[in-house]
Amino acid sequence: MDRLLNVVTGMSVLLIGLVFFAIRRAHIRVEYSVSWLSAALVMLILSQWQWALAQIADFLGVNNAPFALLLIILSLFLIVFFRFSVIISDLKDANIALTQKLAILEYQLQHVQEKHSPSRDA
């Protein structure tokens, strides 16, 4: 059990490090790193605080504390993925609206340019 918990601790630390590295390199925006950092912190705390993990396992009716931890990790990642699906959907809507607007403006601009082009005046 201890080995599994230590692996989870290692993974949490790795994830936190990876997220900070990505923020520093501007590969991920701060507002989108919060979900990952929160998930990693919960994993870290529960993997080291065995009393809390045992309480949660007891509450969930699971005899095996590491199994409870895996359930919690799975739930956390499902929540993070769902949040990102919402964000992606919003971005796609915004992207489509912008694309439509851009295409219409480009069409209008072409006609304005054609109207004022020297060859037309000649």
Next chain:
Amino acid sequence: MIRPQHPDALMILIPAYNEGGAIHRVVTEVRTQLPHVPVLVLDDCSTDNTRTEALAAGAGVISVPYHLGLGGCVQAGYRYAYDAGFSYVIRIDGDGQHDPRFIPALFAALRHSPVQMVIGSRYLHGKAPATSFARGVGIWFFRQILRLILEKEVHDPTSGFVGVNRQALEVFARSFPLEYPEIEALVVLQRRQFRFAEVSVVMRPRMAGVSTITALKSFYYVLHVLLGVVVNILKYEGKRRKG
């Protein structure tokens, strides 16, 4: 640039994606049939010569910078038409399946009936045209679903030969289903207490290219549209309850 010339102006909207083999003939047919009606082709980032062919045939062409899919492309056309001040828009496909000779019938129904939308239906009268088994089952299935929701028969719910007036144009310019829009659009209109009518048309085989609908896509289509219909019902029911 395409602009309405009078208050009751009609615009023909043709969404097109890689229809280089047919679009010239489609635009020419429309312009021959209705010489004074502006034609706008929405080029959905085609990789062939759709844009140049449409321009050569005398259409206005708006090209979106990346492939939006049918709904996004049609909505761009509705947005343009609404902002420009058109009162009516009739949409036909860029593959030549919709015969422009029926546009006047759709326009007349749109102008003289108390409806916000008209659908060119191939199943309203006479013999139904040959279609694949899967498509036939899909159309039958959605006819039953729509009969329950709309409390009215829709003979050809997947027809893209559609006309809208300015009221519907305003709604669709703001919000339009992005994928497989025809059936969801009917539910959106019905939830807003708008009405529609069907006009009998004859559809032709496509002039060029092949349909992109495969068996797997058909299955996805059914799931996607069903989900879209349910979501639209829930959305408008929620708004109605809130008052």
